[in-house]
Amino acid sequence: MLNKLCLLMFFALGVTFMVKAQIVKEFTVEEKSGFDLVQLNFTSYKGVSQVNKMYSSKAVMIHSHLSKVNILPDFEYNIENRVLHANLNHNNVENESFGKNLSSKLFATSEGDFDHTWEVGLSDSYIYDLNFHFGIGKATVDLSNLKVKRCKIKTATADVALNYMGKSSNPIEMDTMMVKVNMGTVEGVNVAHANADYLIFDVNYGKINLDFDEVSQRKKPCNISTTVGAGSVYIKLPSPQYPYLVKIKSTAMCRTSLPNYLFDMGEKVYASKGYEENASDLITFEIDVSVGSLILK
Template sequence: MAQIVKEFVVEEKNGFDLVQLNFSSYKGVADVNKMYINDPVMIHSHLSKVNILPDFAYTIKDRVLTADLNHSDVEQESFGKSLSSKLFATSEGDFDHTWEVGLSDKYAYLLDLHFGIGQANVDLSNLKVKRCKITTATADVSLNYMKEAGNLTEMDTMLVKVNMGTVDGVNMTHANARNMIFEVNYGKVNLNFEEHFEGDKPCHIATTVGAGAVYILLPAPQYPYLVKINSTAMCRKELPSYLKELSDKVYASKGYQEDAKNLITFEIDVSVGSLVLK
């Protein structure tokens, strides 16, 4: 299949301390990760069946570099059509486009990433990410931090919102975030917090699923954390035996201390489906 190869690069390296990247694509498989060159932003794409080429621009103001890439569909694909495309896709090629988004460890980032349908693979290991917002229509999101390769700066908020799909997160304590918010209307959330990050600040993790499943691998019991559950009778729950119930649907780890500086608080809300904590 004929494809168009496009590359968008910000070659400016001076005059800013922070990079705001706004990336929006209506369809495709995207990989976002660290690259080993010094440009603050590099986006490489393979496009097929193109109705309109991506629009890319960047500016520098008040020591912030703002880079915008927007790839919209002139046919305005309906949600029903996008849903069938997702359900019956058999390979990455069925999503028409691939994206490689490269970032540098030389700069700090604010990320605003939107994916329509497809797959987003986001690895922010060894990068300086101060805030990360990911939204999708029916795209699955895979978040991964390599072992011993966390965020190089403190993150204020990580927000992931998926209308229909799956969110997978590996070594998520390495995000070094004060707040994490995962919202899925229909689908699954699988989060791994087993690899503990030796921080000295609290972290709040909110997970909400309308209909579907939540699976969370908790930190080891000796670390301080709370688990607060808001569920209905239509949600099946499975919790580890070591969690102590402090009050109605509020549980504590063995290492829980109310005044712990590195206390992790999990708030989990599942309306219909299942919740499994390990």
């Protein structure tokens, strides 16, 4: 009887191990010449993702741990007109319902609850045009010291953390940085270091927390658009000595808190102490909150 019980326990442990077992996959671009721009399109329906600089001469290296071996990503790349097009697509062949995705998002307690993990490595030797689509989960994007011409991030219910470490700004001028989330949180640290003409943050339901404390390296105008349908916006503004405008669009269902050093120009437009109409490095904040709260510090 004891032997049977031991065998049963061993079998149960074996099944559990098989269920939790993961497959490790790596995808790399081997070409190192013949292109001036790397256009990366990355799509994953679920997972915890990290994007950052790697110390390698490869243009793209993607490392993944997948919990279900029957759902393998498609990866391909080619060079056309001196642009390297790299595409990774991880489709959800199980067609999980939105309710199931939503519940796993709301009650997840660890990275393992999102089934898959992704590490996307980029090199400082190339110029990038980045397009990310994260379905459900979490994504941390650190573009410090990377040459990024354009970056667009879209998610269903994935939280996004966009970070620039210290004074590690974009070495080249960026056209547009866009983060669009259906439901979730967008966190941004030192996002002015993206060196972008346009910064766009759009959340239907959730939170936006942005830090613009360090803007001393900026030498050109920048337009920052922040939109929340229902939720909250918290923005740490630059020092009042820098020239910037704050334009607010809100309803009676939005609670607003502003620093007292902003000068009220009327019609929900506010200016910093260093504001000059024709300043070459003018930053314009356009903030739209329908329902929730807006806090500027």
